Amino acid sequence: MTPQEKAKAYWKENIRYVLILLTIWFLASYGAGIIFKDALNSIRVGGFKLGFWFAQQGSIYVFVILIFVYVRLMNKLDKKYGYDE
């Protein structure tokens, strides 16, 4: 691979990761916490209605996990393409 091709392939994989992770980001917050809140509220976990829990707790946990997953994926990707340092 030429350096240009390598950079292009790296960028493409990066974009794929970002799109997948942002889809989850959207579903956990705007999906579960806002749009489908009322439907999810019929499910109860302990004292929480599930939609309310996603809006005030769950989405935040998902956000934290997403960033650490991204960190891991990108560190691996950097290594694969020799961009790690």
Place this chain on the structure above:
Amino acid sequence: MNKTLLIEAVSVQNWTYILVGVTFAIYIGIAIWSRASSTKEFYVAGGGVSPWANGMATAADWMSAASFIGMAGIISFAGYDGAVYLMGWTGGYVLLALLLAPYLRKFGKFTVPDFIGDRYYSDTARIVAVICALLVSFTYVAGQMRGVGIVFSRFLEVDINTGVIIGMLIVLFYAVLGGMKGITYTQVAQYCVLIFAFMVPAIFISIQMTGNPVPQLGFGGELADGSGTYLLDKLDGLSTELGFAEYTEGSKSLIDVFAITLALMVGTAGLPHVIVRFFTVKRVRDARKSAGIALLLIAVLYTTAPAVAVFARTNMIETVSNQPYSDVPQWFKKWETTGLITFTDKNNDGLIQYVADEAQNELVVDRDIMVLANPEIANLPNWVIALVAAGGLAAALSTAAGLLLVISSSVSHDVIKKVYNPNISEKGELIAARISAVGAVCVAGYFGINPPDFVAAVVALAFGLAAASFFPAIVLGIFYKRMNKEGAVAGMVVGIGIMLYYIVKYKFGWLDDTIPNKSEWWFGISPEGFGAVAMVINFIVSITVMKFTKAPPEDVQEIVENIRIPSGAGEASNH
């Protein structure tokens, strides 16, 4: 006042003096230890901050007086609708980590206008970015200084203005001496202080009410009174009994909740004082990691706050609703003297009626006191009450310092060095940076002492402006190689213009004789949520204008290709 009360009151105050004194001494000590000797140290702490230190500093930088004092109170009155702040002010970090931080770190300059100016090869773009950065930061910092004044006046019984001036002197000391280096390491200490101060009362109250020491779990747990009722069901019941909406339901429309959450998320990712923190780490991978650490540390407070909101609201309703006014506890009287709790016995029955119906409601509680009064309401020890004061000050000071640095570097670096006098020496620029920091502290202090009436309203404006200007310009600059200066400048100008218009018309009511009715809102979206619309408009305008104008020069396209590759960030920062 009888003797026991007097002794109790004095000892809370003494505890406050001790805790505030010790924390301030630590901040000053750190400032002396971390003096800045070059512009690189002043602007980006030398660029060698570890991911953990940067994560802690970012968390303290981000969590302001509003997060610490205000947010749980707002949620306890808004119920489900409070989720807009919880999701909005955390979800933006996902955008920061995935879309902005690594690339801006690779680009490796000192400020956000640096990126905008270089990427769009235009001093016009640079100046537009400087104006946005100043507008956003000044609106924000005024609120912080006011917060410092309020904490001082309530806990140490000094005048609000004296409190503001003490706060100014402390920030002045470490921001001017240490620049970003001093600010970074004081923020690390301030994170520890504020999170300890927030968690200790929350844990105490969670144990009291639900028997569970983890507030996040106590939130969804059963009450400790042996009734087997869940806390949230109890509060839903109490709320509907008094005529309020069910706590776990909201009263805002779905589209407005959606728009506000989006505006706050995108605004968070576009705030210059948060973005610049990622210029201070060594490598691109450190920028990603420290975004994760920052959000983890922020999440500790943000997942506790809604629990505190529920504890405080349930406690308050149970303590005062339908109780004889003559029997109210001491904290009630104390906060009554500050005017933050008011009781008018409309039907002269001697009982406190706290109900949704305005005509019959007799009790007005300022939402800001929910966090400050919470330890007293729950009868916690005096040192815990004093701790809340030290935590509130840490939150306000750390955010104020971060904002002041953005203001001073915008003036000394983006305006003086980059536009007005490019030949200025390193030493001259450092002096200019320190003088601008002093100037910025004075302006912030002035606004703290004479707050404009619209302080609360301008917070919406700060996020809206950041969402409408920086976020699209930076994202397009990284992910769309063909984006040119014509597109970016047009997008920013139109985005900011329409945001200002909407706020002025629908929030301040300056264009009509009164503030227009909610039914006139575009798409049913409030001024707080309009940043989301302005951001979309910015994207559309940028891309449309770009299509009809010529592509950016080769060397700019090379910059874009270069920032997409993580290696080599070390050299990039040394030019």
